[in-house]
Amino acid sequence: MVPSASEIQQIFNRIAPVYDQFNDWLSLGQHRIWKRMTIAWSEVSPGDICLDLCCGSGDLTLLLAEEVGKTGQVFGVDFSVELLNQARQRPGKQEVITWVEGDALDLPFPDEYFDCATIGYGLRNVKDIPRCLSELHRVLKPGAKAAILDFHRPSNAIAREFQHWYLDHIVVPLAKANGLYNEYAYIFPSLDRFPIGKEQVELARAAGFAAATHYPIAQGIMGVLVVNKV
Ligand SMILES: C/C(=C\Cc1cc(O)c2ccccc2c1O)CCC[C@H](C)CCC[C@H](C)CCCC(C)C
Numbered sequence: 001m002v003p004s005a006s007e008i009q010q011i012f013n014r015i016a017p018v019y020d021q022f023n024d025w026l027s028l029g030q031h032r033i034w035k036r037m038t039i040a041w042s043e044v045s046p047g048d049i050c051l052d053l054c055c056g057s058g059d060l061t062l063l064l065a066e067e068v069g070k071t072g073q074v075f076g077v078d079f080s081v082e083l084l085n086q087a088r089q090r091p092g093k094q095e096v097i098t099w100v101e102g103d104a105l106d107l108p109f110p111d112e113y114f115d116c117a118t119i120g121y122g123l124r125n126v127k128d129i130p131r132c133l134s135e136l137h138r139v140l141k142p143g144a145k146a147a148i149l150d151f152h153r154p155s156n157a158i159a160r161e162f163q164h165w166y167l168d169h170i171v172v173p174l175a176k177a178n179g180l181y182n183e184y185a186y187i188f189p190s191l192d193r194f195p196i197g198k199e200q201v202e203l204a205r206a207a208g209f210a211a212a213t214h215y216p217i218a219q220g221i222m223g224v225l226v227v228n229k230v
């Protein structure tokens with residue numbers, strides 16, 4: 001069964017206390033590299049006004065904040081109050097960041113407001129991917145780029161087998177031991193129905209992005225969709 005938006009919100013509120021620690025453990029620290037690659041693809045520059053959509057505990061938001069310098073601004077948007085609370089407490093360049101409790105499907109920003117944007121592990125979790133992409137397109141300035149990091153279903157059969165095995169035998173048991181079985185068991189079905197790279201490119205074009213490229217990373221277990229509003 002596909003969870004409702006409020007069930008998704010509850011999943012992330014419940015995992016908030018362990019979210020960062022689990023990401024480090026489960027990815028053996030690799031998610032930090034994938035997030036730095038995402039920042040590079042966003043082409044963030046000093047002085048930019050940036051959006052980190054579905055910011056969660058704020059990894060990408062804090063990385064963007066390092067790049068925009070003193071004159072830039074970064075907005076981190078999420079609908080999980082508990083993850084936003086974690087984000088607010090983290091060390092880093094908080095002075096250029098505004099944390100916003102909001103819905104990725106109905107963004108509280110004017111048209112053409114942002115110079116660049118990121119989404120980390122958010123697109124797969126929203127209820128309406130075309131609408132999320134269309135909102136992203138609306139709030140970006142002409143010429144702006146966005147980089148969207150998420151799980152991906154590898155085309156290589158060995159990598160695909162490994163991904164299934166890892167989710168079933170490492171991720172879910174660790175979560176279960178910490179009373180979070182349902183929350184982490186949700187990752188596999190959400191990945192199973194998530195469009196693959198080629199389909200993501202088509203969705204981005206339909207949302208109005210003139211250019212869109214999907215880059216598989218980590219043997220195709222993850223991917224970054226880079227979109228450009230021309
Ligand atoms: C970054 C990670 C998870 C983010 C994440 C995303 C979600 O949508 C969730 C939904 C519900 C609960 C939690 C999450 C959530 O934490 C961690 C990802 C780890 C991966 C499962 C795979 C890591 C595999 C390897 C150890 C790296 C292999 C690299 C290689 C080159 C093959």
Ligand SMILES: C[S@@+](CC[C@H](N)C(=O)[O-])C[C@H]1O[C@@H](n2cnc3c(N)ncnc32)[C@H](O)[C@@H]1O
Pocket residue numbers: 005008009012053054055056057058059060077078079080083102103104105119120121122125126127
């Ligand atoms: C897996 S977490 C990713 C957090 C962070 N971006 C990262 O890379 O670690 C997915 C996030 O998407 C948020 N999310 C899902 N649907 C949303 C929506 N409609 N509006 C705002 N946030 C949403 C969740 O609350 C959660 O914080």
